[in-house]
Amino acid sequence: MKRLFSCILLAALTACTSIPNYKVDSQTHRATAYNERVRFIVIHYTAGGDESSIRALTGPHVSTHYLITSRGEEPIYKLLPEAKRGWHAGISEFQGRTNLNDSSVGVEIVNPGYRVEGEERRFYPYTEDQILKVVHLLRDLSSRYKIDPTRIVGHSDIAPDRKHDPGPYFPWKRLYKRYGIGAWYDEATYSRHLNQEEYEALTVEEVQDLFRSYGYPMRVDGEWSEYNKKVVRAFQMHFRPAIYDGEMDLETYAIIRALNDKYVK
Template identity: 45%
Template sequence: MRKTLYIIGLSVAVFSCTSQRNAKKRQYIPKTPSVQPKTTAKTTDEKPKPKVSTEHGVDFFTTNIADATKNDNTASYGSIVSAKPVGYKVVKDYFPAIAQNFRQRYLILHYTALPDDKSITVLTQQAVSAHYLVNNTGDNEIYQLVDENKRAYHAGISAWRTDKNLNDTSIGIEIVNTGYITDASGKRVFAPFDEAQIKKVAALVKDIATRYQIPATNILAHSDIAPTRKQDPGPLFPWKRLYDEYQIGMWYDDAAKQNYYDLAVSTDFPSKYNDSTFIFNVQTQLQKFGYALDLSGKWDDATKKTIEAFQYHFRPQNYDGIMDPETYAILQALVLKYPLK
């Protein structure tokens, strides 16, 4: 009996030792991780950026390194405005990003309807302003009233094509001019502009439009962007001259206008004038060109005032607010030349 128990005990002991040895063999020993060398990101062969220049503690960057074909521009006209968070340092090690452009996208022209001294007072001391004021004193001065980087209060409720509230994206130029008086028949009679003023305006607009890459379609009259309530700068402002002599703003091609005019007079224009379909088409063309106008299919007050504003700019010989064949031909020629993109 004892011998039997001894054999069993010995067997258990041998089995136990064998199991422990096998367990030790199976024990996981973690490997020491090998340290991999850091890989640096591949860099493209970028040209070195011009450095930010500093004068008297103020930073400037006046170079365009962006793709002009994409309408991008990194040039800064004035000092760079930067945050100054308490306890932290804002650095310009990676300045500037190339994907940027100017906020200044429109140029809006006005007249003041006031003489020089009162124009200055109103535009500097009241709740209306413009970036520039072109005086009528015969000198070579142009008054700057608002920083180009800030909003001036000149456009009011306004719209052009797909944009609204144009104070946000425009530079306003006021021209000293007394505006208009109303004659006995109720027609507006506008005051002419001085020759020296026109040259000042042309030089000023050319400079601003060139610097901010403002397209011809965005150089406008106040009456263009607010046709139901504004008339300035009126029909005596020489838009065609600015287009011909300075390549400023929009104008139609004579050949296209003549083709549309011939077509209009050959299709019995007067007979369809009061047809709602024709009126709707006219309103659509005005809207397509840029004016904010509801498509009512009626010769309502808003439509007549919009036609009048259009005539101030593009057919100033007659601004009666009636869509005659010549006005209609000019409108179609402009829509063809300056399509809404």
């Protein structure tokens, strides 16, 4: 009985013990070894109109950090704090990182995407206002987070087997040439590698490894499977939008080789 009483008394005393209101000092000592959550910027089209896009992106299933509508007079809408993890990338991979929702800011542009005519996909262009808003946003984000230019990507770059956005009308070359945004190859290096003998001397695996080294989720297996062709197609839509048939050719080789020479250490 005494033992039971002692246990009850100890429990009561423990429960009544208050925890001091300790001060948290965030100024005296500061860590210097850290990095930001945001390492990528992913560009999307919404595949819908303004109102349907707003409803979808403020609903329970998908989200993005920024939305640019088709209405030129409207502002850029910030739907989610950049510190929060948006649901826009889905199953994804680039430069060895997977699940890019964890490490990216999503930018959605209202655009219908494409229509199907026979066996062809016909993509829709963007408005000038939309592109200028993208420029404004990317300048700010890439500066604040010190984003590597190769990490400003499209949804199709990180999920080539299931996505096409932002499509071949997104002006990656213009963004680089006119505004210094993103990655692009040097023409002189491209011309040097536009060499049939050089290209044919490489094995399929060596060519595939160039895509992998740059960041694309290419399977280095010596086969141009349907999946690997989709990777090539995504690359072509980004860097050679005039022809994006998914077929590996000399020009595509010269571009990926020039990009590796410029950006891959």
